[in-house]
Amino acid sequence: xxxxxxxxxxxxxxxxxxxxxxxxxxxxxxxxxxxxxxxxxxxxxxxxxxxxxxxxxxxxxxxxxxxxxxxxxxxxxxxxxxxxxxxxxxxxxxxxxxxxxxxxxxxxxxxxxxxxxxxxxxxxxxxxxxxxxxxxxxxxxxxxxxxxxxxxxxxxxxxxxxxxxxxxxxxxxxxxxxxxxxxxxxxxxxxxxxxxxxxxxxxxxxxxxxxxxxxxxxxxxxxxxxxxxxxxxxxxxxxxxxxxxxxxxxxxxxxxxxxxxxxxxxxxxxxxxxxxxxxxxxxxxxxxxxxxxxxxxxxx
Amino acid sequence: xxxxxxxxxxxxxxxxxxxxxxxxxxxxxxxxxxxxxxxxxxxxxxxxxxxxxxxxxxxxxxxxxxxxxxxxxxxxxxxxxxxxxxxxxxxxxxxxxxxxxxxxxxxxxxxxxxxxxxxxxxxxxxxxxxxxxxxxxxxxxxxxxxxxxxxxxxxxxxxxxxxxxxxxxxxxxxxxxxxxxxxxxxxxxxxxxxxxxxxxxxxxxxxxxxxxxxxxxxxxxxxxxxxxxxxxxxxxxxxxxxxxxxxxxxxxxxxxxxxxxxxxxxxxxxxxxxxxxxxxxxxxxxxxxxxxxxxxxxxx
Numbered sequence: 001x002x003x004x005x006x007x008x009x010x011x012x013x014x015x016x017x018x019x020x021x022x023x024x025x026x027x028x029x030x031x032x033x034x035x036x037x038x039x040x041x042x043x044x045x046x047x048x049x050x051x052x053x054x055x056x057x058x059x060x061x062x063x064x065x066x067x068x069x070x071x072x073x074x075x076x077x078x079x080x081x082x083x084x085x086x087x088x089x090x091x092x093x094x095x096x097x098x099x100x101x102x103x104x105x106x107x108x109x110x111x112x113x114x115x116x117x118x119x120x121x122x123x124x125x126x127x128x129x130x131x132x133x134x135x136x137x138x139x140x141x142x143x144x145x146x147x148x149x150x151x152x153x154x155x156x157x158x159x160x161x162x163x164x165x166x167x168x169x170x171x172x173x174x175x176x177x178x179x180x181x182x183x184x185x186x187x188x189x190x191x192x193x194x195x196x197x198x199x200x201x202x203x204x205x206x207x208x209x210x211x212x213x214x215x216x217x218x219x220x221x222x223x224x225x226x227x228x229x230x231x232x233x234x235x236x237x238x239x240x241x242x243x244x245x246x247x248x249x250x251x252x253x254x255x256x257x258x259x260x261x262x263x264x265x266x267x268x269x270x271x272x273x274x275x276x277x278x279x280x281x282x283x284x285x286x287x288x289x290x291x292x293x294x295x296x297x298x299x300x
Numbered sequence: 301x302x303x304x305x306x307x308x309x310x311x312x313x314x315x316x317x318x319x320x321x322x323x324x325x326x327x328x329x330x331x332x333x334x335x336x337x338x339x340x341x342x343x344x345x346x347x348x349x350x351x352x353x354x355x356x357x358x359x360x361x362x363x364x365x366x367x368x369x370x371x372x373x374x375x376x377x378x379x380x381x382x383x384x385x386x387x388x389x390x391x392x393x394x395x396x397x398x399x400x401x402x403x404x405x406x407x408x409x410x411x412x413x414x415x416x417x418x419x420x421x422x423x424x425x426x427x428x429x430x431x432x433x434x435x436x437x438x439x440x441x442x443x444x445x446x447x448x449x450x451x452x453x454x455x456x457x458x459x460x461x462x463x464x465x466x467x468x469x470x471x472x473x474x475x476x477x478x479x480x481x482x483x484x485x486x487x488x489x490x491x492x493x494x495x496x497x498x499x500x501x502x503x504x505x506x507x508x509x510x511x512x513x514x515x516x517x518x519x520x521x522x523x524x525x526x527x528x529x530x531x532x533x534x535x536x537x538x539x540x541x542x543x544x545x546x547x548x549x550x551x552x553x554x555x556x557x558x559x560x561x562x563x564x565x566x567x568x569x570x571x572x573x574x575x576x577x578x579x580x581x582x583x584x585x586x587x588x589x590x591x592x593x594x595x596x597x598x599x600x
């Protein structure tokens with residue numbers, strides 16, 4: 001009987017879906033992947049069971065890497081994630097190690113994406129870079145001198161919860177005016193529906209497409225959100241003077257003209273000493289591949 | 301003849317004064333110090349000459365460490381510092397090495413203060429901490445895993461130029477709404493004089509004292525500035541999840557009730573996952589000692 005391939009299970013838990021894939025230890029690429037809507041699982045154990053059913057016997061599992069909102073590297077738990085169905089502290093590492101019997105590493109989903117971008121994406125030559133993920137929520141990962149910043153308690157890099165507009169739009173975290181309330185995919189949709197007084201089902205990509213086709217409501221939403229995003233990125237540059245910012249997530253990867261608008265707001269707002277010095281790019285990695293590879297790279 | 305003591309010349313360039321001191325290589329403390337108003341020097345060379353006159357023959361000089369606004373560790377220059385009399389790029393390292401013939405290291409003044417706090421102050425057991433200097437300007441130094449963050453080009457840690465109020469008060473950097481325009485000593489004075497329609501000569505300490513004595517204008521200024529500072533610190537915590545924030549500079553070191561007001565705004569605004577986890581303290585180091593020691597520690 002042929003020896004089974006050794007694989008890492010990479011899991012990307014997002015506010016909408018959980019994506020999971022098997023990454024070959026030797027191949028260093030995704031051999032198989034799948035995803036499920038997250039809100040069907042009333043507990044993290046249910047999610048672990050479903051993933052277990054889907055991957056069973058495919059390969060020899062040697063480790064699990066999980067990227068999750070508010071995932072804490074040191075404790076292995078999700079802590080108070082505003083966009084997930086499970087509240088409070090969820091001991092993810094323990095749940096997965098009990099079920100699968102292999103070492104499990106948990107990190108912030110955006111931190112995992114940043115690792116993926118550093119190892120497999122555009123940031124390889126940028127030891128000081130900032131990853132911003134603009135999905136259901138807004139997350140971030142900071143690399144300083146080629147190392148992911150984890151912070152004193154493993155919870156570093158929550159730049160989506162920078163309050164950028166005093167007393168601004170309500171955020172899922174319970175506070176007001178966070179960047180996430182303006183620049184996440186969810187925020188683009190919500191703002192569009194509010195301003196157009198509509199209840200249709202649309203995606204962030206639809207809002208972007210309508211903006212590009214001249215729809216005035218979409219234009220108002222996008223111009224405002226891009227201004228706030230560009231100003232926030234200009235602010236973030238003062239933290240560790242990165243040589244690159246990588247934007248990841250559907251709407252930020254919607255083409256060069258979107259990126260050019262973000263760059264324009266960024267350069268207008270940035271402090272003189274940083275002007276023209278920062279490469280602002282969108283990720284080349286598709287969908288959740290970056291996060292899956294990044295989550296797996298936590299184990300490698 | 302007795303052998304002369306070996307010393308490092310530590311220099312702290314601020315928007316109001318330049319402080320300088322001789323730090324014993326063996327004693328690791330300040331043996332002598334002095335300062336001069338900065339705006340009398342139309343060039344950095346003039347300043348170097350004056351410092352040279354004051355220290356001549358005192359000890360054996362073996363190195364120079366300089367903390368300066370917008371000081372760049374990699375290039376040894378000051379670059380576009382809004383609060384200094386010299387504009388553009390000032391090649392400080394070159395000027396001092398030419399004049400004194402000893403190795404010279406330049407860094408951001410707040411970065412130097414952070415090094416001083418880590419080596420000689422309260423932050424010694426906090427490898428992840430944030431230093432905020434609230435003086436003529438507002439500066440910052442980030443320590444991640446016990447190392448000062450310099451960034452890709454040596455210009456990291458300019459959190460004073462986070463734009464915290466969209467279209468807010470004008471800042472010396474030419475933009476609007478920077479934290480510095482609310483929380484620097486200069487900003488406290490300016491806001492007080494504007495609101496009281498007065499032209500008297502007062503210090504930031506005077507504004508703090510009047511607030512504590514119930515003066516309504518001072519109260520309005522302080523409550524607003526402390527709210528903005530507390531919110532900003534709450535935001536900054538999301539960057540690298542520090543276990544300590546050290547506030548340095550006259551008004552932030554004006555006693556426990558000031559600090560308690562800042563803490564209260566901080567805890568109200570901070571994201572749930574960081575609440576109660578961050579020690580917010582004022583520096584024990586006096587006046588410019590922290591910066592002098594920090595500047596010298598760049599050479600040690």
